[in-house]
Amino acid sequence: MPDHSANRPESPRLGRRDLFHSLGAAAAGFAIANHAVAAQDAAGAQVVDRSSSIRITGLKTYWVGPVVYVKIETNHGIAGWGDVKGTDPRVGKVLVESLFELIDGENPTRIEHLWQKMFRAHRDIRGGAILIHAMAAIDIALWDIAGKLWNTPVYRLLGGPTRDRIRVYHTPQAQKVPPHGIYEHSGTPADIDRMVKAIKAAREKVGPTGAVMFDAHSAVPPATLIQLAAAIQPYDVLFIEEPGVPGNIEIFKRLKEKIDIPLATGERDRTIYEVIPYLHERCIDVLQPDCCHTGGISQMRKIAILAESYYVPLAPHCTATFLGIAASLHVAASIPLLLIHEFYPQNAGFNLPGVTRMEFAYDADGYIGLPPGPGLGVEVDEPRLAEESKKPQKYKWPGATLKDGSVADY
Ligand SMILES: [Mg+2]
Numbered sequence: 001m002p003d004h005s006a007n008r009p010e011s012p013r014l015g016r017r018d019l020f021h022s023l024g025a026a027a028a029g030f031a032i033a034n035h036a037v038a039a040q041d042a043a044g045a046q047v048v049d050r051s052s053s054i055r056i057t058g059l060k061t062y063w064v065g066p067v068v069y070v071k072i073e074t075n076h077g078i079a080g081w082g083d084v085k086g087t088d089p090r091v092g093k094v095l096v097e098s099l100f101e102l103i104d105g106e107n108p109t110r111i112e113h114l115w116q117k118m119f120r121a122h123r124d125i126r127g128g129a130i131l132i133h134a135m136a137a138i139d140i141a142l143w144d145i146a147g148k149l150w151n152t153p154v155y156r157l158l159g160g161p162t163r164d165r166i167r168v169y170h171t172p173q174a175q176k177v178p179p180h181g182i183y184e185h186s187g188t189p190a191d192i193d194r195m196v197k198a199i200k201a202a203r204e205k206v207g208p209t210g211a212v213m214f215d216a217h218s219a220v221p222p223a224t225l226i227q228l229a230a231a232i233q234p235y236d237v238l239f240i241e242e243p244g245v246p247g248n249i250e251i252f253k254r255l256k257e258k259i260d261i262p263l264a265t266g267e268r269d270r271t272i273y274e275v276i277p278y279l280h281e282r283c284i285d286v287l288q289p290d291c292c293h294t295g296g297i298s299q300m301r302k303i304a305i306l307a308e309s310y311y312v313p314l315a316p317h318c319t320a321t322f323l324g325i326a327a328s329l330h331v332a333a334s335i336p337l338l339l340i341h342e343f344y345p346q347n348a349g350f351n352l353p354g355v356t357r358m359e360f361a362y363d364a365d366g367y368i369g370l371p372p373g374p375g376l377g378v379e380v381d382e383p384r385l386a387e388e389s390k391k392p393q394k395y396k397w398p399g400a401t402l403k404d405g406s407v408a409d410y
Contacts, residue, residue, distance in 0.1 A: 054078070054149060056108050059100045061093050062389040067321055067350060068092040069385055070137040074108055078148045081380050082140030083323045085292050085350065087133045088395050095134040103138065108145045115139055115298050119271075132270040132295045139296025140327040144375040153373025154327070158301055158334035161370055166332050168343035171366035174211040175202040176241070176342075179219045182400050182408045187224030195220075196231050203235040210366075211340060213264075215241040218409045219400075222255055229259040238340070239264040239286045239315065245409050249277045256283040264288050267317030271295050272302050279310045286339055290317040291328035300328065304335040313337035319344060322356040326376040333370045343368065355385050 058073035068084040084092035102121055103114050118135050125131050147154045155161055169176055177198045183191060195214070202212045214237050216225055225243055239262040244251040246268045256263060262285035269275050271294060278284035287307045291300045304314055314337060318328045325345065332338050345351060345360065357379045360368045371377050400410035 052107055052109060054107060054109065054145075056103050056106050059097065059104075061096055062385045063089045063093050063393050064352060064355070064385065064388045065089075065349060065393070066395075068096065068137065069321070069323070069355075069380070069389075070096050070141055071380075071382070072103075072108065072138065072141040072145065074145060076149070078145055080108070080141035080144030080146075080148065080375065081323050081356075081378065082137035082144065082296070082327070083292060083321045083350075084134055084137040085320055085324060086290070087130050088397070089393070090395060091130060092134055092137075095130065096137060099134055099138060108142050109149065111139065111142045111146065111298060114142060115295070119295075127271060127273060129268075129270055129293070132299075133293060136292045136294065136296035136299075139298050140291070140323060140376070143297045143327070143330070144323075144378075147373055147375030151374045153333075153371065154297065154330035154376060155333035155370065156373070158297070158330065161333050162336050163333065163338065163370075165363065165367040165369055166329060166338070167340045167365075167367050168362075169211065169213070169340055169366075170344075171362060173206055173209070173366035174213075174340060175206055176213040176215055177202050178215050179217045182219045182402065182410045183221055183224060184402055185221050187221060187227070192224065192228050192231060195228055199232045199235050199237065211238045212236065213238045213241060213340075216243050218242045218245040222251060225255065226258045229261050233260065237261050241265065241288065242267070246274070249281055249283065252278065252283040253281055262286055264315055266290075266303075267293060269294065271299050272306055275303050275306060279306060279312060282310070285312065286315045287312050288315050288317045288342075290319075291331060292320050292324040293317075297327050297331055300331045301335065304331065304337070308335070308337050311337070313339040315339040316341050318342040319347060319350065321350045322358040322378045323376060323380075324350075326358050326371050326378045329368075329371040330376065352388060354381055355388065356380050 054074050054076045056072060057075045060071040062069040066085060066089060068089045070082045070084060071079050073079045084096060099118050102117050106114055119126055143154045146157055180194055180198060199212060199214055206212060212235060241264045243255045243263050264286035265284055266275060266288035267290045275287060289300050289303045291297060294300055294303060307314060316328045316332060318325055332341050358377060359372050362368055400408040402408045
């Protein structure tokens with residue numbers, strides 16, 4: 001038998017004395033060398049994913065109406081889409097273009113890494129609403145790319161479906177009542193009566209097994225809301241939405257003490273950091289993150305996990321194009337605690353007919369099926385979008401005023 005021992009690497013042999021010496025500088029080199037070999041074999045060393053050659057190569061943005069459509073292109077011919085909404089589109093557009101400098105040339109499937117890179121890049125503006133809305137569009141587009149790359153719906157990448165269908169509103173079985181206006185700092189009996197009548201009418205419409213929700217829209221003064229909540233007890237309201245203006249947890253705590261109906265909020269809260277106080281103070285029963293406002297699919301999923309640990313279900317806020325709607329539905333499809341999902345597919349302000357398209361169908365119970373795939377499962381008519389974006393676009397800042405000329409929440 002041939003002796004190959006000469007070719008074998010020499011195994012280091014250490015006696016007891018040597019071992020003691022290994023604590024000293026002489027053996028330090030050996031320890032480092034061994035560590036280097038181990039590191040090379042470790043899965044962690046493969047974090048760059050050398051097997052994947054996909055890279056981000058381009059960005060296109062289209063401003064149409066209240067939305068900036070974002071397309072991220074790759075060297076594999078796969079592109080992902082997202083939308084920026086809930087901000088001045090002129091600002092959203094340039095901010096996405098600016099953020100693109102941080103992700104250009106990167107592997108688009110490193111979604112969490114790229115999210116952190118954008119979030120923590122500029123220490124002074126981290127977490128601000130406008131930054132997070134722009135980042136959400138990019139995050140959603142990256143998930144779209146990942147789903148298309150692996151030919152699977154996004155919810156499969158989020159752990160797989162936790163349900164077979166998604167309960168949505170508005171349907172014949174679920175209605176949300178708006179606050180019917182803005183209010184002075186104290187409502188009148190006539191104001192309360194108007195809201196009570198609308199809630200009663202909604203209950204009659206959906207019947208005893210349906211869902212009635214009331215959206216206070218941060219417009220009803222706390223004292224009036226407490227009176228209203230007592231008056232609507234007989235109509236079994238699923239939740240009161242936005243009972244207060246986000247930003248002061250003490251108002252939510254005060255309302256939670258006085259109101260027996262479940263309270264919901266979250267559409268204007270960004271990232272896990274802004275929902276922690278509601279959960280920690282136990283002053284909210286339902287969380288309503290908006291995928292496009294809270295930092296995209298990555299953050300919405302984290303918010304759902306945080307809420308789950310407090311046994312708080314999600315009722316996601318969702319006014320967006322089919323891109324934003326689909327993104328939110330994919331999260332809803334993959335989380336354990338979902339109450340109901342806001343769903344306005346015909347919202348022409350966002351869903352300009354023919355620009356984005358997603359297959360969906362309501363069933364007899366007021367549910368829709370899981371969102372399609374691969375990726376978000378949304379088709380975009382880019383030539384049409386490009387054509388629409390060439391038309392003059394306008395943005396007007398919203399706002400509300402009380403009778404005395406002072407500024408109101410709405
Ligand atoms: Mg709302």
